[in-house]
Amino acid sequence: xxxxxxxxxxxxxxxxxxxxxxxxxxxxxxxxxxxxxxxxxxxxxxxxxxxxxxxxxxxxxxxxxxxxxxxxxxxxxxxxxxxxxxxxxxxxxxxxxxxxxxxxxxxxxxxxxxxxxxxxxxxxxxxxxxxxxxxxxxxxxxxxxxxxxxxxxxxxxxxxxxxxxxxxxxxxxxxxxxxxxxxxxxxxxxxxxxxxxxxxxxxxxxxxxxxxxxxxxxxxxxxxxxxxxxxxxxxxxxxxxxxxxxxxxxxxxxxxxxxxxxxxxxxxxxxxxxxxxxxxxxxxxxxxxxxxxxxxxxxxxxxxxxxxxxxxx
Amino acid sequence: xxxxxxxxxxxxxxxxxxxxxxxxxxxxxxxxxxxxxxxxxxxxxxxxxxxxxxxxxxxxxxxxxxxxxxxxxxxxxxxxxxxxxxxxxxxxxxxxxxxxxxxxxxxxxxxxxxxxxxxxxxxxxxxxxxxxxxxxxxxxxxxxxxxxxxxxxxxxxxxxxxxxxxxxxxxxxxxxxxxxx
Numbered sequence: 177x178x179x180x181x182x183x184x185x186x187x188x189x190x191x192x193x194x195x196x197x198x199x200x201x202x203x204x205x206x207x208x209x210x211x212x213x214x215x216x217x218x219x220x221x222x223x224x225x226x227x228x229x230x231x232x233x234x235x236x237x238x239x240x241x242x243x244x245x246x247x248x249x250x251x252x253x254x255x256x257x258x259x260x261x262x263x264x265x266x267x268x269x270x271x272x273x274x275x276x277x278x279x280x281x282x283x284x285x286x287x288x289x290x291x292x293x294x295x296x297x298x299x300x301x302x303x304x305x306x307x308x309x310x311x312x313x314x315x316x317x318x319x320x321x322x323x324x325x326x327x328x329x330x331x332x333x334x335x336x337x338x339x340x341x342x343x344x345x346x347x348x349x350x351x352x353x354x355x356x357x358x359x360x361x362x363x364x365x366x367x368x369x370x371x372x373x374x375x376x377x378x379x380x381x382x383x384x385x386x387x388x389x390x391x392x393x394x395x396x397x398x399x400x401x402x403x404x405x406x407x408x409x410x411x412x413x414x415x416x417x418x419x420x421x422x423x424x425x426x427x428x429x430x431x432x433x434x435x436x437x438x439x440x441x442x443x444x445x446x447x448x449x450x451x452x453x454x455x456x457x458x459x460x461x462x463x464x465x466x467x468x469x470x471x472x473x474x475x476x477x478x479x480x481x482x483x484x485x486x487x488x489x
Numbered sequence: 490x491x492x493x494x495x496x497x498x499x500x501x502x503x504x505x506x507x508x509x510x511x512x513x514x515x516x517x518x519x520x521x522x523x524x525x526x527x528x529x530x531x532x533x534x535x536x537x538x539x540x541x542x543x544x545x546x547x548x549x550x551x552x553x554x555x556x557x558x559x560x561x562x563x564x565x566x567x568x569x570x571x572x573x574x575x576x577x578x579x580x581x582x583x584x585x586x587x588x589x590x591x592x593x594x595x596x597x598x599x600x601x602x603x604x605x606x607x608x609x610x611x612x613x614x615x616x617x618x619x620x621x622x623x624x625x626x627x628x629x630x631x632x633x634x635x636x637x638x639x640x641x642x643x644x645x646x647x648x649x650x651x652x653x654x655x656x657x658x659x660x661x662x663x664x665x666x667x668x669x670x
Contacts, residue, residue, distance in 0.1 A: 187645035191619060193626050218652055221601050223620035226517040226526075228510055233527050238505045241534035242498060245541065 186211050190219060490550055494541050501541070505534055508551070511622060512558045518617040519562035519610075521602045533561035548631060555622070555632045559614050566610070604654040612647035615640050 182201075188194040189202050189212055202208045228234075492500035512533050517526040537557050544553055605613055614633055618624045626644075630637040 183649050184642055184645035187648050188626075188641055191626070191644070193641060215648060215652065218648060218655060219620055221655065222518075222605070222616065222651065223623075224601065226514050226621075227523075228513055229523065229527050234506075234509055234513075237527065237531035237534050238502060238509065240531055241505055241538045242502060244535045245498070245501060245538035 182208070186215055190215055494544065501538060505538070508554055509534070511551075512554065514621050515555065515558050515617055516562045516565075518602075518605055518621055519559070519613060520566060521606045525565065529562045529565040530558075532565055533558040536561050549628075552628060552631045555618065555624075556634070559618070559633065563610055563614075600655060601651075604651045607654055608647050608650055612643050612650065615643045616647040616651070619644055 182198075185194055185198040185202065186208060189198060194202065202212065490500075490504060493504045509530070513526060513530045516529040516533065517523065520526045520529055537554060540557065544550065605617070608616065615629050618629045618632060619626075624632065626637045626640045629640045629644075633640070635643075
């Protein structure tokens with residue numbers, strides 16, 4: 177009997193969306209009402225509930241969405257991980273340049289420091305004038321190298337909300353191509369005494385006034401911190417925390433613990449201080465072994481020790 | 490919602506779980522099979538969380554969510570470069586007792602999936618939003634960002650096509666036999 181003279185009106189009537197005139201016309205016509213009934217059968221069929229997927233499928237989907245959320249603190253997306261891996265080769269060149277120039281600065285830095293200290297840092301006040309120039313030079317080289325690679329990485333970083341912090345740090349460094357590494361090595365603030373005091377593993381050198389409780393997201397970069405102080409909890413949501421902890425977790429499993437990159441620090445963790453060079457995403461460790469400063473450069477994003485270098489003294 | 494937007498992962502988890510079924514229902518009808526629906530729903534969830542900070546509360550959250558879901562389904566289908574492929578439902582539905590009623594239900598679902606698959610996306614989406622979620626024309630209009638009059642006409646035209654494919658739902662003998670089609 178399908179006639180459907182006024183199908184749109186019938187359809188709207190079925191949905192309670194018909195105009196007053198249409199309602200009057202349809203309800204005054206047994207034939208049109210019959211067509212409404214016929215169409216209702218179709219609507220019932222198309223409104224039949226779907227069978228929902230298993231809890232496992234649902235949980236996987238939700239876990240993936242949580243991992244991709246802009247606020248996920250510990251997990252990065254696979255896209256971001258791939259983007260970061262693609263930058264490794266280029267970053268190595270930056271690392272090599274930074275290490276080379278920093279090592280050149282070693283004689284200046286340590287020439288007047290007390291070699292009897294169990295360890296020292298490049299920020300000794302006595303090395304201020306001699307160290308600042310070559311270190312700043314290192315920053316310029318490293319900064320310019322980073323600039324040349326940042327464009328390639330920008331898209332991948334933007335797609336990864338979890339590494340937004342590091343992207344912001346890079347963006348800031350892009351605005352200032354001559355990144356001041358002396359800020360990372362606060363040469364005019366830390367003293368030898370402070371460095372010695374850092375032998376106590378629980379202390380954080382408050383050389384920039386940061387609280388050291390990890391809540392100050394801007395206080396980590398450029399601040400000297402005893403390595404054993406760097407914990408996931410202490411620096412949660414900080415740039416450093418993201419760099420250190422965000423990479424290799426399984427986004428499908430919210431319970432998965434990200435690989436703790438800090439485990440790479442191993443035996444030197446208790447006696448070294450480090451400085452984060454944010455724009456390079458590096459960690460430069462400086463420790464003194466029998467009066468000789470030893471530099472260790474780590475890539476934070478890749479969780480590996482890039483080089484273990486002894487300065488040429 | 491605001492807690493989730495502010496970065497509360499637990500709130501976000503709750504929000505996503507609360508709306509998962511509705512999102513999946515849209516995707517299931519849009520894509521026509523379970524596997525594609527699961528993928529499309531996951532993509533929709535990811536898109537939702539990534540863009541959550543952009544939601545300005547100028548519309549109902551569900552309206553925005555359904556829009557994201559519908560677009561994600563369309564994107565997923567476009568990405569796969571094909572029309573929806575009706576599929577056998579998950580085994581979960583077959584595990585009950587295998588009665589004739591369930592078999593009939595499966596047949597009906599396959600029929601409606603097959604019929605919906607014949608609709609162009611611009612007709613399919615409003616029909617699904619109306620029949621699956623019970624949204625009124627104004628909500629569908631806001632969700633799909635098309636005028637209410639267009640919603641009305643597209644639903645009508647979509648149903649007309651479904652009726653042509655499925656036949657008379659009051660009289661099963663008049664419904665087209667899939668073996669003959």
